[in-house]
Amino acid sequence: MHALPQALPEGPVLVPCCGTFPELDVLTGQLPGREIVGIDLSAGMAARARNRAAGNPLVPALEGATLERDELLSFPMVHPDADTFFTAHTRSGPMRPLADARGEEFIAVLREEFLRRAPEGEWRHRPSARHIVARA
Incomplete structure (x- = not known):
């Protein structure tokens, strides 16, 4: 988390398994103005992330996701x-x-x-x- 690539592609930054969202402050500090999207399959952890990001307009609510594929490879x-x-x-x-x-x-x-x-x-x-x- 301390070394982000120099050139990230445009678009939102996806944070899988966001849970308590410890990356939020670092990401918003190092990527000002970029939308940050956290996802978590656990409803409880998604709720914790949502609470952690409350009030940040660049972090949309984590609701309404539909699981399309879940397989072990x-x-x-x-x-x-x-x-x-x-x-x-x-x-x-x-x-x-x-x-x-x-x-x-x-x-x-x-x-x-x-x-x-x-x-x-x-x-x-x-x-x-x-x-x-x-x-x-």
Whole structure:
């Protein structure tokens, strides 16, 4: 949340799983004048976000969304070795926030320990994600 891309496309900024909307102040500060749309599948969390954003004309009410698709997707992934797996996870995967927060020096130490303990050979896994489409 501390490093937004330099050039965002035009249009509203979507905040999925907005819940308590902790991003609101940072987004409105760094993107003045941009509409910010928070969505959450939990009615209770959407209500909390709505309360948090009350009075902000750039944040529309979070009501009336219709769920059009909700499915679990999974695809096999193969990495030729542990180093490639680690790089993928720390540069563009689930460990990217840790790398951003702790820095390259920390990640270098972590990489060294990971590779020391990792088995050799090809790495296969099948991550899954929830694909949700909602229309307001």
